[in-house]
Amino acid sequence: SLPQQMQAFIRSMHCRDYGLLLNQPAFCSGDSGGAGLGPPMLLMAIKSQVGNFENRQAIRETWGRSGLVRGQSSQKGGLVRTLFLLGRQDSAGAHPDTKNLLELENQKHADILQWDFQDTFFNLTLKDLLFWRWLQQHCPDAAxxxxxxxxxxxxxxxLMDFLHKRWDEHNLFKIYTNQxxxxxxxxxxxVIFNxxxxxxxxxxxxxPESFYKGAYPPYAGGGGVVYSSALALRLKEVSERVRLFPIDDVYLGMCLKRLGLSPSHHPGFLTFDxxxxxxxxxxxxxxxLLVHRRSPKEMLTLWK
Known part of the structure; x- marks a missing residue:
């Protein structure tokens, strides 16, 4: 018989509609908390869990600080906004009930999206799908x-330098090819191949073999990825036709493959430290550009 988490995944894998318990509908409109700056150049969508208060706070104080961020080497910068993506933590489980703390945190920072599904490892894929849906509705103009x-x-x-460079190259491409x-x-x-x-x-x-045969498509592993918002909206559309898969990074690879695309490798993403x-x-x-894994204390030390 299959392990517990796999059984739970198979039972609920057809369900993709979960309500929002905490939402930030005006997050990108510039009127609430956006300081009137409108849609961000870079929207940071960070997968977190209810109990990880310190991680979220360390990110807010360091690399995920919302506001205008200047490039490291160029003077080009842009608006960065950070959101945290959460599921539900069942207080019936081995967790103290931190619901009130989370509500206080959200009142203060207004940067949490929480959906009404159980936050487990195999449910991380749901965060991508539901976040894309939110992005399309509330923040389609993030770059x-x-x-x-x-x-x-x-x-x-x-990361801002890298994105500006890619944006400029893309604009040149549009001019030269008249597209x-x-x-x-x-x-x-x-990126991990084969x-x-x-x-x-x-x-x-x-x-299990019964669930997936053969090698995975190329996918970007652990820690973090960066993609254009235009592609996120295409991924949202195609994901509606791609069967849910319990490992979120692999699922993104499957969606890219369905679009006829492949993720690009960048040596600055250090999944393995x-x-x-x-x-x-x-x-x-x-x-x-990114390094995995750092504790809240280490984040603060590195930032200084």
Whole structure:
């Protein structure tokens, strides 16, 4: 018989409609909290869990600080806004009831989207689908989306430089090819090719042969990816025809494949961290865009 989490996934995989318990409908309109600045150049969508208060606060104080961010090397910058994506934590489980704390946090920061489904590892894919739906409704004019976990460290200024460069190249391409309506289909991360499903029943990533055969399509692994908002809206459309898959990174790879696209690899996305001796050296991070995994304390230290 299948492990518990797989059984639970199969039972609910046909369901994609979950209501929002906490919503920020005016997040990108510029009138509430946006300081009148309108849609962001970069919308940070961070997958978090109810209990991870410290992670969220560390991100708000460091790399996910909302506001105008200047590029690291160029003077070009843009508006960055950060949102946290949460499911429901059942207080019946092994968790203290932190619902009131979450409501207070949201009153203060107004940056949490919470949906009415149980927040489990195999439900992370739902956050992508539901976030794309939210993006289409409430923030379609953001230029780029960074989607990541709440235990990564991002060099936001360096990421802005990279995105400006890609945006400029895209605009040149439009001029030279006379395609004024060409959309930028950017999807970048630490790309993994020819990965095989994990067939060990005792592991977190176990996928039985009966559920998926063969190698996975190219996908960007762990920690975080950045994609253009135009592509996010195409992914939303195509995802409605792609069967849900329990591993979120792989599912994004499946959706890209269905669109006839492939994720681009960038060596600055360090899913598996820097070599141990370099981790405490600020200069070792010069070519890094993202590094996985950092505690809230480490985020604050690195940011300084």
């Amino acid at each position: 780029f989306v960074f989607k990541g976990d709440d235990d990564v460290f991002v060099r936001t200024g360096a 004024s309506d060409a959309v930028l289909e950017l999807f970048v991360g630490d 990965a095989m499903p994990n067939r060990e029943p005792a592991t977190k990533y176990y996928i 820097l070599p141990e001796p370099d981790r405490a050296k600020p200069c070792a991070y010069r070519s890094v």
